[in-house]
Amino acid sequence: MRISLRNFTFRHVALACALAAGSSAALAFDFGKLDVDRLKKAIDIGGKAIKAGKDIPQAEEIRLGDELAAKVLGAAPLVENAALQRYVNQVGLWLALQSERADLPWRFGVIESSDVNAFSMPGGIVLITRGMYERFRNEGELAGVLAHEIGHVVERHQLRQIQKAAGNEWKADLIQAVAEEKGNKDAKNIAKALTAGMEIFTRGLDRKDEFAADRAGVVLAARGGYNPYGLVGVLQTLGDLNAADSRVALMFATHPSPLDRQDELASAMGETLDTYAGGVESTRRFVTLAPAK
Amino acid sequence: MNRYGKTLLAALLLALASDALAGERATLARDSELRSKALGDAPVVARLKASTAVTIDSRVGAWAKVTTADRKAGYVRLLNLRTQSAQKGNSGVGALASAFRTGSSGQSVATGVKGMSAEQLTAAEPSPAQLAKLAELRESDAQARSTAAAAGLAAQTVAYLPPPATGSDDNGKDD
Numbered sequence: 001m002r003i004s005l006r007n008f009t010f011r012h013v014a015l016a017c018a019l020a021a022g023s024s025a026a027l028a029f030d031f032g033k034l035d036v037d038r039l040k041k042a043i044d045i046g047g048k049a050i051k052a053g054k055d056i057p058q059a060e061e062i063r064l065g066d067e068l069a070a071k072v073l074g075a076a077p078l079v080e081n082a083a084l085q086r087y088v089n090q091v092g093l094w095l096a097l098q099s100e101r102a103d104l105p106w107r108f109g110v111i112e113s114s115d116v117n118a119f120s121m122p123g124g125i126v127l128i129t130r131g132m133y134e135r136f137r138n139e140g141e142l143a144g145v146l147a148h149e150i151g152h153v154v155e156r157h158q159l160r161q162i163q164k165a166a167g168n169e170w171k172a173d174l175i176q177a178v179a180e181e182k183g184n185k186d187a188k189n190i191a192k193a194l195t196a197g198m199e200i201f202t203r204g205l206d207r208k209d210e211f212a213a214d215r216a217g218v219v220l221a222a223r224g225g226y227n228p229y230g231l232v233g234v235l236q237t238l239g240d241l242n243a244a245d246s247r248v249a250l251m252f253a254t255h256p257s258p259l260d261r262q263d264e265l266a267s268a269m270g271e272t273l274d275t276y277a278g279g280v281e282s283t284r285r286f287v288t289l290a291p292a293k
Numbered sequence: 294m295n296r297y298g299k300t301l302l303a304a305l306l307l308a309l310a311s312d313a314l315a316g317e318r319a320t321l322a323r324d325s326e327l328r329s330k331a332l333g334d335a336p337v338v339a340r341l342k343a344s345t346a347v348t349i350d351s352r353v354g355a356w357a358k359v360t361t362a363d364r365k366a367g368y369v370r371l372l373n374l375r376t377q378s379a380q381k382g383n384s385g386v387g388a389l390a391s392a393f394r395t396g397s398s399g400q401s402v403a404t405g406v407k408g409m410s411a412e413q414l415t416a417a418e419p420s421p422a423q424l425a426k427l428a429e430l431r432e433s434d435a436q437a438r439s440t441a442a443a444a445g446l447a448a449q450t451v452a453y454l455p456p457p458a459t460g461s462d463d464n465g466k467d468d
Contacts, residue, residue, distance in 0.1 A: 066424055075414050078430075085430045093437035098378035098448060102434075107427050114456060115409040123426070129409070138351070139444070201409035208456075215454045225446035229355050232371050236349075240317060240376040250411060263322070265363055266372040267457035272332070277354030283444045 018070055056159060058123075059281065062105060064162075065123030068197045069107075070075070076113040079130055084110055084287045091139060092126055092146045098223035099154045101126075110289075111179035116241065117251040122158045125200055131247055134289050135237050140281035144231030151216025157209040158200050165196035204254030206234045211264045218269060222276035229277055235262050294449040315351040320360070327367035331356035338367040349374065 045068060056064070085108075094107035105126035113129040120126045126149040128142075136142045152158060204210075214235075218228040239258035241248050255261070324344045331353050339361070342348075342398040347359040356368040365387070432440075 005467055010460075013378075046356065046408065067419065069427065070421055070424045072414065072418035074420040075417035076409055077420065077423050078426055082430070086432065089430055089432040090437050091433065093439040094446065097434060105431065107431050109427050109430065111304045111360050111390065113409045117409065153365060153419050198415055201414050213458070217457070219451050219453050222451045223449050224441070225449060228353055229352070229371050236317075236319070236371075236374065240358040250409060250414075253411075262372060263376065266322075268454045269372065271355070272454065273451070274333070275353050277356075279442065279449075280446055281353075283442055285440070 140230030148217030
């Protein structure tokens, strides 16, 4: 089984294959069919980026995000409601367009899980659980959560965490693996990157990254014309949930407490954004979801 | 359904939704002024001490409309409020007897198909079909802009907030 790679140039495919090789047999590619000359060129470019200490190139970042999203979606598929999904994409993309990474292929979705949680992947994918969505009072709160997740992506929090966890040499390993076409033998190094990637979701990011995403979230919401306090309303909803409930266990285990987040936001915001507090909260287009049993 | 009917239904649903959410309990995180309007220079109705219990009736902008136990009503700053958890018999959330422990992801309680534990996430089979579906649902920039405008949204220029001065550990930038 293959994921469609039509949107990638050949040199991107080479690295993408290496990434995919680590994820599962279902995503394995045939290394024998790769054009070796082009591959060498790709490795050259990648190698230079690494030597210069730069971020992983955007195409590879997107590819890694896709792999991670496929896993999350494997655990909880998209809610079968095209109107809802389109709506969330409209709100999310509008917010992302106000960010410094408007050029990413942003994709947003609500996934079928009663858990209260939200996930963002490198490359611009944001997934919100149904359990979280159902608790939004209005579009301003949805925007607050989407903007928080967009903040993580814009500031490359996940990528930094992955690099830290997998060791900085993982990028080099990845390219080496492709270069030598060892595929399975070196898949261990590549798998490291993906495992580290999944740990973002199971172990969480740094506390300071969560606080930073909250700060970015209120600003991005304000930039989009929303009341920036939508996120605060959500944090208060989260604070009101019973921490012993299994549906919030993962979210609480991977984020600072809603109380700490509000304290931190209060210190960072003060009254700075009050000029924008008259922004949009409720809209006619807001899609309400009946709670699943 | 005609337009009027739809509006009526929407209003009804909104009323039901806000009714269901009314009466959230909260406490004040710090001493706060209770004001007659959702404005920083509105007359002060009462000066409330930290830890005072209030009921949140609604939220508007940077403010929450609240009522105190002695029936004083007014507005306090939203970020001065802390919602209470656990101690109230919240209907929607079934309390588990076990206490929550940070970092203990080892609970393998049968949470049903819809739960999403760390284990389930790690063990999940990737779904290329779902990933493709997600890509199909993607909106164009133009569509996002026009629907936002129709919803009354206009882009603003707003600078990012620096970390609070008291924050000790925000030097994590690696470039």
